Amino acid sequence: xxxxxxxxxxxxxxxxxxxxxxxxxxxxxxxxxxxxxxxxxxxxxxxxxxxxxxxxxxxxxxxxxxxxxxxxxxxxxxxxxxxxxxxxxxxxxxxxxxxxxxxxxxxxxxxxxxxxxxxxxxxxxxxxxxxxxxxxxxxxxxxxxxxxxxxxxxxxxxxxxxxxxxxxxxxxxxxxxxxxxxxxxxxxxxxxxxxxxxxxxxxxxxxxxxxxxxxxxxxxxxxxxxxxxxxxxxxxxxxxxxxxxxxxxxxxxxxxxxxxxxxxxxxxxxxxxxxxxxxxx
Numbered sequence: 001x002x003x004x005x006x007x008x009x010x011x012x013x014x015x016x017x018x019x020x021x022x023x024x025x026x027x028x029x030x031x032x033x034x035x036x037x038x039x040x041x042x043x044x045x046x047x048x049x050x051x052x053x054x055x056x057x058x059x060x061x062x063x064x065x066x067x068x069x070x071x072x073x074x075x076x077x078x079x080x081x082x083x084x085x086x087x088x089x090x091x092x093x094x095x096x097x098x099x100x101x102x103x104x105x106x107x108x109x110x111x112x113x114x115x116x117x118x119x120x121x122x123x124x125x126x127x128x129x130x131x132x133x134x135x136x137x138x139x140x141x142x143x144x145x146x147x148x149x150x151x152x153x154x155x156x157x158x159x160x161x162x163x164x165x166x167x168x169x170x171x172x173x174x175x176x177x178x179x180x181x182x183x184x185x186x187x188x189x190x191x192x193x194x195x196x197x198x199x200x201x202x203x204x205x206x207x208x209x210x211x212x213x214x215x216x217x218x219x220x221x222x223x224x225x226x227x228x229x230x231x232x233x234x235x236x237x238x239x240x241x242x243x244x245x246x247x248x249x250x251x252x253x254x255x256x257x258x259x260x261x262x263x264x265x266x267x268x269x270x271x272x273x274x275x276x277x278x279x280x281x
Contacts, residue, residue, distance in 0.1 A: 002268075002270055002271070003033035003270070003271040004031075004032055004033065004260055004268055004269060004270065004271065005032060005033055005034040005035065005036075005245075005260075005269050005270070005271050005273070005274050006027070006032055006034075006035045006036070006245075006246050006247050006249065006259055006260045006267075006269060007034075007035070007036040007038070007061065007063070007078070007080070007218075007244050007245060007246040007269065007273075007274065007277075008036065008038055008065075008078065008190070008218065008221070008244075008245075008246020008247055008248045008249070009023055009027075009035050009036060009037050009038060009246065009247070009249045009259065010037075010038065010039055010040065010065075010248070010249060010250045010251075011023050011037060011039055011045045011049070011251075012045070012127070012129070012130055013037075013039040013042055013043075013044045013045030013129065013130060013131065014039035014040040014041070014042055014045075014130065014131045014133075015040060015130070015131075015133055015135045015136065015250060015253060016039070016249070016250045016251045016253065017250065017251030017252040017253050018249075018251040019045075019048065020037055020045040020046070020048040020049035020052065021048050021049070021051075021052040023035070023037065023049065023249070023251075023259070024049055024052035024053050024056055024058050024060060025052065025056065026259055027058050027259060027260070028056045028057070028058050030259060030260045032058065032259070032260050033058075033059060033271045034058065034059035034060070034061060034271065034274055035053075035058065035059075035060060035061070035259075036060070036061035036062075036063040036078075036080055036246065037049040037060060037061075037062070037063055038063040038064055038065040038078050038079075038246070039064065039065065039131065040065050040066075040067070040131060040133070041064070041065070041066055041067060041093060041096035041097065041100065041131055042064070042093060042096075042097070042131040043062070043064050043082065043084030043089075043093060044129065044131075046062045046063075046084055049062075050062060059274075061080050061081060061274070062080075062081060062082050062083075062084065063078060063079055063080050063081075063082060063185075064078070064079045064082055064084070064089075064093070064180070064185075065077070065078050065079075065190060066079065066092065066093075066096065066171070066176045066179070066180070067096065067168065067170060067171070067176075068170060068171050068172065068173045068175075068176035068177075069170030069171065069172055069173060070173045070205055070208060070209075073195055073196070073197075074168070074170055074195075075173065075189070075190075075195055075205070075209075076190035076191065076194075077173070077176050077177060077180065077187055077188065077189065077190060077209075077214065078187070078188040078189075078190045078216075078218065078244070078246075079180035079183070079185040079186070079187055079188070080185055080186045080188060080216075080244075080277060081184060081185050081186055081278070081281060082180060082183045082184060082185035083183045083184045083185070084183070086182060086183035086184065088178070088179050088182040088183060089179045089180065089182065089183035089185075091179075092171065092175070092176065092179035095171065096131075096171070097131065099168060099169055100131060100132065100133060100168075101132075103166050103168055104120065104123070104132050104133065104137075105120060106166045107134070107137065107158070107164050107165075107166050108120055108123070108137065110164050110166075111137075111157070111164050116141065116146065117140070117141075117144045117146070118137060118140060118141070122140060123136055123137065123140065126139070126140060126143075127139075134154060134158040134159070135150055135154070135253060137153070137158060138150040138151075138152075138153035138154050138158060139153075139253075141153040141157075150253060173208065173209065173212050174212045174213075177209070177212045177213045177214055178212075178213065181213050184281075186215050186216060186242075186277060186280050186281065187209075187212075187213055187214040187215060187216070188214060188215065188216035188217065188218055188242075188244050188277075189205075189206060189209045189214050189216070189217045189218060190218050191218055191221045191224075191248065192205070192206060192217060192218070192232060192235075193221075193224065193228055193232075199231075203235065206235050206239060207239065210239045210240075210241060214241065215241055215242055215280045216236070216241050216242040216243060216244050216277060216280070217232055217235060217236045217239075217241050217242075217243060217244070218232075218243075218244050218245060218246065219232035219233050219236060219243045219244070219245060220243070220244070220245025220246070220267060220268075220269045220273075221245065221246065221247075221248065221262070221267070222247050222248055222257050222262035222263045222266075222267055223262065223263045223266070242273075242276050242277050242279075242280055243273055243276070244269075244273055244274075244277060245267065245269035245273060246269065247259055247260060247261070247262045247267055
């Protein structure tokens with residue numbers, strides 16, 4: 001039986017609902033051979049995940065998912081096999097933390113002024129140690145009875161087009177990729193179909209990412225059709241890039257996405273992709 005992996009998992013260190021240890025425990029229960037913990041703009045969950053993996057016999061790839069800017073859009077870059085203590089990456093993650101903090105405070109202040117039950121103190125108390133963002137605000141609004149669900153709160157107030165949306169400053173794509181590479185990591189384009197690009201624009205983006213130093217493309221992803229996956233596999237082949245895959249698991253925050261199997265069981269990422277990715281080191 002083919003061994004399966006999941007190289008895109010979020011924990012309570014960012015916006016997931018499973019602790020790093022619990023995520024590894026679930027991977028063990030699902031008989032996954034390996035997972036990558038790839039929290040948004042932080043590596044704080046990695047020590048717990050790596051320790052749990054060593055204890056439970058699950059290979060844990062130290063990872064991160066960073067936000068970057070390509071032209072006028074935000075894109076995500078996954079980093080695998082990173083050393084989170086590397087100075088350049090640590091500095092980049094601190095920049096992301098400060099930028100998130102600035103944005104969070106602007107949103108919370110605007111909503112609190114309009115009578116919403118939000119404060120930074122309440123967010124920190126409810127989600128200790130997490131890299132806070134809009135999903136955490138949305139969760140508190142649900143708890144306060146001001147929204148039916150996290151997605152409802154995001155759509156009504158916090159996502160782009162909502163009254164309280166605040167844009168983020170973005171780290172240039174080249175700088176984000178460089179930080180991952182200088183931390184000993186492999187940079188990978190995350191979910192290329194999620195950015196609203198047409199086919200020609202997507203091809204140009206993948207070329208730019210490759211030129212910037214990305215060595216892989218996430219071709220297997222929750223909800224991607226066979227045709228989309230084939231197109232990304234072909235792009236990776238044209239560009240000489242490796243291929244990865246992952247569910248983008250967030251736990252109960254996105255209950256329709258299951259670790260290892262994605263949406264409706266449609267995801268199956270073979271261990272051989274991780275072996276090929278490791279060859280890029």
